Amino acid sequence: MPQPFITRGFVGKRQDAGGAAGRIPPGQHLVKDFPVLSAGPTPRADLRTWTFRIEGLVKEPAQWSWDEFRELPAQDFTKDISCVTKWTKLDTHWRGVSVDVLLEHVDLDRSAAFVTAFSDGGYTTNIPLPELLNGQAFVAYEYDGKPLAPEHGGPARLVVPQLYFWKSAKWVRGLRLMERDQPGFWESLGYNNHGDPWKEERYSGD
Amino acid sequence: MKGTIEWQIATVTALRDETSEVKTLTLSLPNWTAHRPGQHYDVRLTATDGYSAQRSYSVASEPERTGEIDLTVERIGDGEVSPYLDDTVVVGDRFEVRGPIGGYFVWDRSIDGSLLLVAGGSGVVPLMAMLRHRASAGVGTPAALLYSARTYDQIIYGAELDMLRRSDGLRLTYTLTRAQPPGWKGYARRIDDAMLREVSANLGGEVLAYVCGPTALVEVVADGLERIGLPAERIRTERFGPSGT
Ligand SMILES: Cc1cc2nc3c(=O)[nH]c(=O)nc-3n(C[C@H](O)[C@H](O)[C@H](O)COP(=O)(O)OP(=O)(O)OC[C@H]3O[C@@H](n4cnc5c(N)ncnc54)[C@H](O)[C@@H]3O)c2cc1C
Secondary structure, three states: OOOOOOOOOOOOOOOOOOOOHHHOOOOOEEOOOOOOOOOOOOOOOOOOOOEEEEEEOEOOOEEEEHHHHHHOOOEEEEEEEEOOOOEEEEEEEEEEEEHHHHHOOOOEOOOOOEEEEEEHHHOEEEEEHHHHOOOOOEEEEEEOOEEOOHHHOOOOEEEOOOOOHHHOOOOEEEEEEEOOOOOOOHHHOOEOOOOOHHHOOOEOOO | OOOOOOOEEEEEEEEEEEEOOEEEEEEEOOOOOOOOOOOEEEEEEEOOOOOEEEEEEEEOOOOOOOOEEEEEEEOOOOOOOHHHHHHHOOOOOEEEEEEEEOOOOOOOOOOOOEEEEEEEHHHHHHHHHHHHHHHHHOOOOOEEEEEEEOOHHHOOOHHHHHHHHHHHOEEEEEEEOOOOOOOOOOEOOOOOHHHHHHHHOOOOOOEEEEEEEOHHHHHHHHHHHHHOOOOHHHEEEEEOOOOOO
């Protein structure tokens, strides 16, 4: 690391993270509210026609209706989340289905190595398959004990808390398994292909 | 793969009060590159003990102005970075920035259709970069700006917008949501569908909308634009502020 450039007269407001300082990735600051960021209007899904699909390099695609999806074994989980626009929120409470559970319903082709999550409104994001496994990622439909609000990605969003939050696709409708990595929406528009907050992988080339 | 966007040390060369709560900082950059209007820079401030804070600020200036950029910063009372930029910084000060960043909430002359810009408060900043670019590139793209501010005094870039209205064919509409000066003839309510319909009527061509401001305004406007018939893929949004909850 090069020497930091000291800014004359800047003191900063050191946040009392209550012993959680080690949980705030570099360049991030804590927020208490839950800011909203998206590239366009908020889609409003019709739960009667909503489906969630797993497709691509699988023997048979799997598909669930909203009611079927809600029958899948779900779990509560509490995670810290970081947005590339610099905010971090600690201990967010969610409920949803782990990607492990979803993948139990398909036969993965051995060549499957990357996943594109796709959403209502045409949003996509790419994630290496291993980073979605072993309890690392969920399709969540409750936040703080309530149905997930549309502006936060409801009825269901991907939650991959160890990556910047744009990877946690809002309004997610499925996962496509692929052999090769394919940059998604923000990944094609100057943002980092991987997005690890601890490595500060914000922008392309970081 | 593009190269890394490196940090560089900007020098403040001018400061201008826009309103009582908003200031424009002109930064001279050693490694200036042309931005696309709508893009932002990250600012990093570092205290003597190494503690640092980063925030994003949209470029307000047009890319035709080489070597420097304007940032326009609204002071958030209990904020960490904006009060520093607005109250502590003097001409000659230097701090780290990197950019330009962002590839979706951008407009330049290469994009066809007409422009419908909707701003709330300091959300006007990236839209101003688009309007300045449109004027200095001399493109005839039809453009309308609907700008929601609380009071007349809180309008940012008022004089320049008025000039763009007179000389550059900008269709300029204000709505003042909290208080209006005597004899005010503009709108005096929060943005609604009827207002969106009026400001976008007969713009011509295929309309591309850019909406920037606090989350609540952006949600209402983006939904409203869809209701009045604009396809979702022609509505681009950017939100600066907190969720308001
Ligand atoms: C892509 C992008 C572009 C941006 N462009 C601009 C710009 O051109 N001009 C500009 O002034 N800001 C812009 N912002 C917002 C800016 O990055 C900071 O969030 C803002 O200056 C507040 O930072 P702060 O350190 O002063 O306050 P913080 O210390 O971060 O926050 C202090 C308190 O104020 C609240 N708060 C934060 N932002 C706002 C807000 N906008 N309105 C009301 N309350 C708020 C926080 O929730 C918190 O409670 C942009 C943000 C993004 C993501």
